[in-house]
Amino acid sequence: MAARVPAGQRGALPxxxxxxxxxxxxxxxxxxxxVVVFNAAAVRMTGVSAEAALGADxxxxxxxxxxxxxxxxxxxxxxxxLGIRTRHPERELFLPGGTELLxxxxxxxxxKGRVERFTVCxxxxxxxxxxxxxxxxxxxxxxxELRSPLTSVKGFTATLLAxxxxxxxxxxxxxxxxxxxxxxxxxxxxxxxxDVSRIEAGRLEMHRQxxxxxxxxxKVIAGRVAAGEPEDRFRFxxxxxxxxxxxxxxxxxxxxxxxxxNAVRHGAGAVTIVVEPDGHREGAAVSVRDEGxxxxxxxxxxxxxxxxxxxxxxxxxxxxxxxxxxKGLVEAHGGVITVRRAPGGGAEFRFTVPAGAPDxxx
Numbered sequence: 001m002a003a004r005v006p007a008g009q010r011g012a013l014p015x016x017x018x019x020x021x022x023x024x025x026x027x028x029x030x031x032x033x034x035v036v037v038f039n040a041a042a043v044r045m046t047g048v049s050a051e052a053a054l055g056a057d058x059x060x061x062x063x064x065x066x067x068x069x070x071x072x073x074x075x076x077x078x079x080x081x082l083g084i085r086t087r088h089p090e091r092e093l094f095l096p097g098g099t100e101l102l103x104x105x106x107x108x109x110x111x112k113g114r115v116e117r118f119t120v121c122x123x124x125x126x127x128x129x130x131x132x133x134x135x136x137x138x139x140x141x142x143x144x145e146l147r148s149p150l151t152s153v154k155g156f157t158a159t160l161l162a163x164x165x166x167x168x169x170x171x172x173x174x175x176x177x178x179x180x181x182x183x184x185x186x187x188x189x190x191x192x193x194x195d196v197s198r199i200e201a202g203r204l205e206m207h208r209q210x211x212x213x214x215x216x217x218x219k220v221i222a223g224r225v226a227a228g229e230p231e232d233r234f235r236f237x238x239x240x241x242x243x244x245x246x247x248x249x250x251x252x253x254x255x256x257x258x259x260x261x262n263a264v265r266h267g268a269g270a271v272t273i274v275v276e277p278d279g280h281r282e283g284a285a286v287s288v289r290d291e292g293x294x295x296x297x298x299x300x301x302x303x304x305x306x307x308x309x310x311x312x313x314x315x316x317x318x319x320x321x322x323x324x325x326x327k328g329l330v331e332a333h334g335g336v337i338t339v340r341r342a343p344g345g346g347a348e349f350r351f352t353v354p355a356g357a358p359d360x361x362x
Contacts, residue, residue, distance in 0.1 A: 019039035020041075025121065026119070026121060033058055033078075041122070046099075064095065086107055088105040090123075103122060156176075156178055160172065195321075204328070206332060207250070210245065213247070213252070214236075216256060252333075262322060267346050268293075269291025274286070282354065286353075288349045288350075304324055326351075333353045
């Protein structure tokens with residue numbers, strides 16, 4: 001629990017239990033510069049225990065310095081500086097061991113301008129750096145994935161415009177079919193990017209209605225067969241009756257389609273889809289299995305991250321966003337998705353979704 005002094009000694013301060021729920025570090029010092037709140041995130045970021053922080057001078061608990069090694073608190077003088085200051089914007093500061101933190105601060109003053117409370121908020125700079133790297137990776141991936149189909153479209157259209165009469169109808173058809181396929185590829189990429197954006201922003205819109213989950217699986221399999229996959233590559237099993245499932249049919253098609261495509265593209269042998277009641281709560285469980293090499297145990301924690309493409313960075317087409325999107329769509333339904341080794345080898349992706357209810361549909 002967050003370190004905090006008894007209520008009678010600190011006035012109206014954030015409750016320790018509430019402070020511990022914050023994702024950012026929180027330190028609160030009283031009018032004497034003594035720490036009265038030090039939450040769990042601050043303990044994790046600084047390595048200072050809550051017990052050691054409680055009652056100590058906040059400058060000893062957080063001996064911050066800037067990039068030039070200067071003591072930040074000496075220059076700032078929070079309790080001796082201007083009496084009109086209310087806050088400090090975010091700064092990159094360092095602990096003695098080199099840990100980088102993003103630090104903001106705010107004051108509460110009495111009627112004479114004296115500091116009654118000094119609040120310091122800490123954010124993990126490494127986490128922000130990872131997010132910035134992810135954005136850079138996204139830009140790089142988008143540029144790479146767009147360049148190839150757009151180059152193809154430009155090349156074929158330029159050739160057809162310049163030399164239309166030199167080609168017969170069959171040659172023109174092949175070129176136009178290639179242009180059409182590359183245009184579809186660009187459209188899929190843009191759709192994936194929009195999905196990623198909505199997932200990260202928490203703006204996925206759910207349009208729930210009663211969905212026949214086994215029928216949705218049959219539709220996905222039929223689509224793969226129509227696209228040229230052999231029918232005997234797919235096996236479909238249903239095990240027991242399902243409750244009435246209120247789901248978003250378009251997003252469920254997207255989940256199933258991505259998982260089946262992943263099994264076809266990266267797996268081997270037969271692709272088995274099993275739909276059964278969820279044994280832990282009212283709802284359904286869907287498993288998609290292949291007979292390939294499977295996923296190494298050390299890679300399992302990374303499977304649902306952006307840009308994961310399997311051992312060796314195997315691209316084999318695709319952006320590495322599909323499984324990330326699947327996880328976001330499953331969780332938007334209130335479900336959970338996991339991956340493990342399939343009973344007969346290969347990988348098994350299994351997700352569960354609750355049945356929902358009509359009044360939960362949107």
